[in-house]
Ligand SMILES: Nc1ncnc2c1ncn2[C@@H]1O[C@H](COP(=O)(O)OS(=O)(=O)O)[C@@H](OP(=O)(O)O)[C@H]1O
Ligand SMILES: [Mg+2]
Ligand SMILES: [Mg+2]
């Protein structure tokens with residue numbers, strides 16, 4: 001894939017996401033063991049943590065280093081508002097320490113870090129410069145530093161999502177999934193969906209999945225660990241969507257929180273097309289990873305009234321599913337539009353990602369049928 005038009009961007013971005021995965025693993029361990037409990041609530045009551053800001057600062061710093069701070073345009077989820085409040089000094093200190101610890105390990109990933117540790121103003125600047133408005137012209141990086149922050153805080157699934165948009169089209173996509181087992185066999189299906197790996201399993205946990213547009217290929221790497229660095233196994237594996245096209249055998253995944261997607265509507269659709277398996281409820285864009293890897297066949301998200309989907313929640317995952325052989329559209333069957341700023345403008349009702357055309361057609365048909373009947 002290195003010969004690709006976006007080869008340098010993909011190479012750097014995969015390494016940066018590997019770094020971010022390691023950063024998140026360390027912070028999540030600290031959160032769960034209770035050694036530092038720094039979770040804040042944003043204005044919309046959603047959580048944000050040291051990891052969200054630290055990943056955003058680290059990725060932003062790296063992209064500027066490699067692609068020029070003057071020219072690089074980044075659209076990302078977090079801002080510095082809560083970090084700049086007078087009572088946030090301790091929190092900011094933790095972010096600065098976390099960022100510097102991550103950047104100091106850059107050589108392990110084949111990247112150049114800063115000559116000396118960053119100071120708080122530089123870290124704040126790295127976070128706040130990710131406020132590009134994107135749009136239909138030019139290159140724009142799209143970053144969700146921690147997607148599924150709720151899952152992250154719960155010690156469950158979450159993802160680091162980075163994509164590049166060029167002239168309105170997503171051209172590369174990378175998903176870091178630090179808690180997603182490499183082997184399907186070691187997935188531990190709980191009542192509420194895909195959970196942490198089973199404790200009896202010896203399988204490795206954590207992967208980085210990446211693709212570039214038009215390649216027809218999506219790849220999965222294991223996480224790079226500090227002690228192996230570049231000498232470690234570079235065993236990227238090709239991944240493919242599932243071949244299952246019989247609804248009776250298919251599994252659909254969706255958000256854990258009923259506030260983020262309408263569970264009863266998707267249950268009706270599932271019933272309508274003859275799905276028999278229970279939904280797999282997973283935090284974050286790991287849902288897209290599950291489709292791309294062939295661990296599930298359908299992902300549906302129908303946000304509740306008025307919520308506008310953000311491009312960073314979908315860009316990387318959509319491209320990865322498409323290049324792994326799947327189909328992703330809105331509920332009207334149209335492609336998602338990443339060219340109109342931070343929102344998926346014009347989205348028709350919801351998002352439907354499937355492993356193949358047959359299942360996709362059935363779900364879209366069911367949306368029409370149940371939408372009509374629900375409006376009778
Ligand atoms: N009200 C509402 N409706 C729909 N979607 C919302 C809503 N609020 C938030 N979000 C976005 O959902 C992202 C998390 O999606 P998930 O599918 O992981 O949700 S869940 O945790 O499994 O319930 C989550 O991403 P992160 O903030 O990166 O975690 C949000 O961008
Ligand atoms: Mg998100
Ligand atoms: Mg996020």
Ligand SMILES: [Mg+2]
Pocket residue numbers: 046047077149
């Ligand atoms: Mg968030």
